[in-house]
Amino acid sequence: MNVRRHHISGIAIAAVTALGLGTLSACSSDSSAAGNSDKFDVVASFYPMQFLAEQIGGDHVKVSSLTEPGQEPHDLEVSAQQRAQIEESDAALYLKGLQPAVDEAVSQSGAKTKIDAATLTKLEDHGSLEDSHEHEGEEAHAEETHSEEEEHALDPHVWLDPVKYAEIAKGVGAAFEKADPDHAADYKKNTDALVKKLDDLNMRFEDGLKNTKTKVFFTNHAAFGYLAERYGLTQEAISGLDPESEPSPARIKELQEEAKADGVTTVFYETLVSDKTAKTLADDAGLKTDVLDPLEGITDKSKGDDYFGVMEANLTALRTALGAK
DSSP states (O other), X not given: OOOOOOOBOHHHHHHHHHHHHHHHHHTOXXXXXXXXXXXXXXXXXXXXXXXXXXXXXXXXXXXXXBSOTTOOGGGOOOOHHHHHHHHHOSEEEEOTTTOHHHHHHHHHSOOSEEEEGGGSSOOOXXXXXSSHHHHSOHHHHHHHTOOHHHHBOOOOOGGGSHHHHHHHHHHHHHHHHHHOGGGHHHHHHHHHHHHHHHHHHHHHHHHHTSSBSOOEEEESSSOOHHHHHHTTOEEEESSOSSTTOOOOHHHHHXXXXXXXXXXXXXXXXXXXXXXXXXXXXXXXXXXXXXXXOOOSOOOTTSSSSSHHHHHHHHHHHHHHHHTBO
16 A cells, blocks of 8 residues: 655644644534533534534534634644533543644543544554655754654544544444443444445445556645555645645655656645645646545535535545546
């Protein structure tokens, strides 16, 4: 499985963790009310966790998101109000390693149930990548002050792999059943239905990406490693796991050369961060641009109303870019 990925820096992980918390507050019309309803109150860190809670919990849960719609997850800071929201919740659902600020807030809270999605599937360390970090000077490295451990962190973008997302869904369902046994039967039924839909989605991706002219795709940041690995593709990211990081001139030149060698037609960008670098690379290399959504949040710019809608749009975009037969 030829997945080329960028280092996951400590800064990037912290940013992503912050994003998760932001999504949670956005989903609730009154985020401060968490813990004060007669339903099972769940605080989710960001959209992928929110979606699981809503799908599995159904009418029995009240879900609030720490990350607002359209907010770049990497920019999230946990407010005092959000900390109180987590404290009062019946359950906090988050993905440890994605948003350090959320990790800290949840660990320090007295939330009745703490569900870490990272423990419900296997996260991978994708090691070193031929990315911009490898081409930066000593000054840039000193400025980032990454430790060896931080540079080889686990990739948190598991929700973009339907198989791993289904594994997490099963774990979340089991946690809901234990925490709220009165509605355990419904949680089990809803979990089974969600897993079936994710299994079907996985089959559509397998079939849709089986025969393509090229297996290489360019993205704005390294969010699609698990997806690429699952379906035998190769991800080449302009930036690392932090979508706000700037690639070096050497990295841009490298991608231009790879585009010619691998028959790449498209540079993908995303809805929550600037598309400037992606479009500049595309212009310089004579490539097309399109959206490949990392699903860190749903906005009116999203090509779908929910996880499944956006993932179907991603599949269509990939099939076109890769020349699916």
